[in-house]
Amino acid sequence: MSETTSRPSAADAAAASTGMGPVSVMPPSEKTEREFTVKERSQLSMVMTRFLRHRLAISSLAFLVLLILVVYIAPHVFKLSYTEITNNASLSPRLRFPMGTDELGHNYLALVLRGAHQSLNVSFIVAIMSSAFGAPYGAIAAFYGGKIDAIMMRIVDVILVLPFLVVTGALSEHYSGTWYTVALLLGVTGWVINARVTRGVVLSVREQEFVEAARALGASDVRIIFRHLLPNVTGTLIVQATLDIAAAILAEAGLSFLGLGIHSPDTSLGVLAQQSQNAIQTRPWLFYFPCAMILVICLSINFIGDGLRDALDPRQTRQRR
């Protein structure tokens, strides 16, 4: 950040030293004649440059975008119906059925795409909920400190003490699992991690001078928290959101595998794995394709998160070429 602010002033100084008089007199809209110009680079563009250099992250991002397009659009384009029952039951993968068919004759590709669709839906909602609630929560706790911080973090401790798999499982079993109830429940338990992470960053940021300056200018607490502190946590939050997405997909799969998440007739990758766990020996494709789908989605999201972390926090890594 210090780099971006220092550059224009260096250019001004250079302009001043060439004997063109005091800089402040010149009208700002006129084209100034300088020996050289320095293009100001925003923090965003620097982050973008560093991210683009991270080959694995970029290819993962391209792959994920492609996958999302396929998952959300392909079934409509190619008329893949996950409810349609053909009279080709239990076929192994072949050209007409790239992922085979299950024992009822469903086209398994359509089922896996539908499952990925639901898993992605769940994970996006969980990530948005966790960031939207966890980040302000952590920021407020860190900003006020003292008793407020202690009480707010004790609440987080209590939630962390109870395994979320059981908490969400017990509730979603009762509110018979549709994908959005599972997403809501995972979001309700998932925000605590975001709160902790945000609190950690804000604790160090709030000691910096610009917060003092903002307060001296008469900014209210709300303004300081939302306009000054939280924007500084954005990088960490984005990385955390990628972790949330991967974690939510795995959590949903685990829940559904235990029979406590999404219920049939709707499907998800976890439901498909659960329904086919007894067919591993005889019809392995029924189990391995949904699992591989989970692996591929989570892997690419983790790589993107890793690339973002490197791009947003250059101190963490050495030069990557």
Place this chain on the structure above:
Amino acid sequence: MLVFTIRRLFQAIPILIVASIASFALATISGDPVQNKFLLRNPPPSAQVIATTRHNMRLDRPWLTQYWDWLSGLITRGDWGPSIDGIVIGSAVGHALIVTLRLIFSAILLALVLSLASGIVSAYRQYSKVDYSFTFVGFVFLAMPTFWIAALLKQGAIQFNNAWQSSFCPGDPTCRPIQTVGEQSIVPPSGFFGVAEDWFTHLLLPTLSLALITYAAWSRFVRASLLEVLNSDYVRLARAKGLTPRRVMFKHALRTSLIPMTTVTSLTIAGLFGGAIITERVFQWRGMGTLIINAINDKDRYVIMGWLVVVGFIVIVGNIIADILYAVLDPRIRYE
């Protein structure tokens, strides 16, 4: 130190109480056990039966009274409350806990060994091919669903058993070097070594699957923490004194870098109980996982309660031990 420990224990009590209230609320919202039990009965049971069962399950009392009865019963009489399935909750949770703790402890141990080994190699040869492949393996395990790792290991073991049987002991179905089902044999063998072998062969696969997932997160942590220490001044001094790289690594750097691992380990315990549920399901163990899944399905309120309170207690105690260890290991940290 003693003062700190005692204060920490006292601080844990309100958290445990609030957690138990939260779990009681959770168990209440999760459904009505009596209604659930009689829902599909045909012909439906008489109102008398339903009323008696509701009374036995303490459902005819106000909510706060239910909680208070549970708490006072537990503290004064060690009574964990009634179960709709007729389970004696205290002993059921106790038995299941022994089974699951066996799994969790061995998984923590194995994960620590694995992540330390790969973390040391990765940090020592940073940005080498070995480092990149360890990182990649970690990423893969981090992205794999628990049940898939478990199922893959199970399939592998079955194939291995079949090959073993056909080559060493054809025609003997009991001849299996790796057990894939259950936490112990139905007819346990006699003698200390027999029991130990039986436990070990059953433990192997579940431990491995739980440990591999934990390893994925920990190895990256060990690597990062070790790299930070290796770049510090005192390690440079140790090198400058002319100590061998081995001595610098193991006597100077490794010890310091391990301190944060105590916190990381203790924070993983709650997650491990969750992971153990899935692992136990795949390998058909009768531990905490089976107990809680059955309880959730039957909406067995006090079993859910007992489970959550016991696990919460273990997690809190684990965190306290980690805090104390942290202060013991790092003399810069003093809690006074």
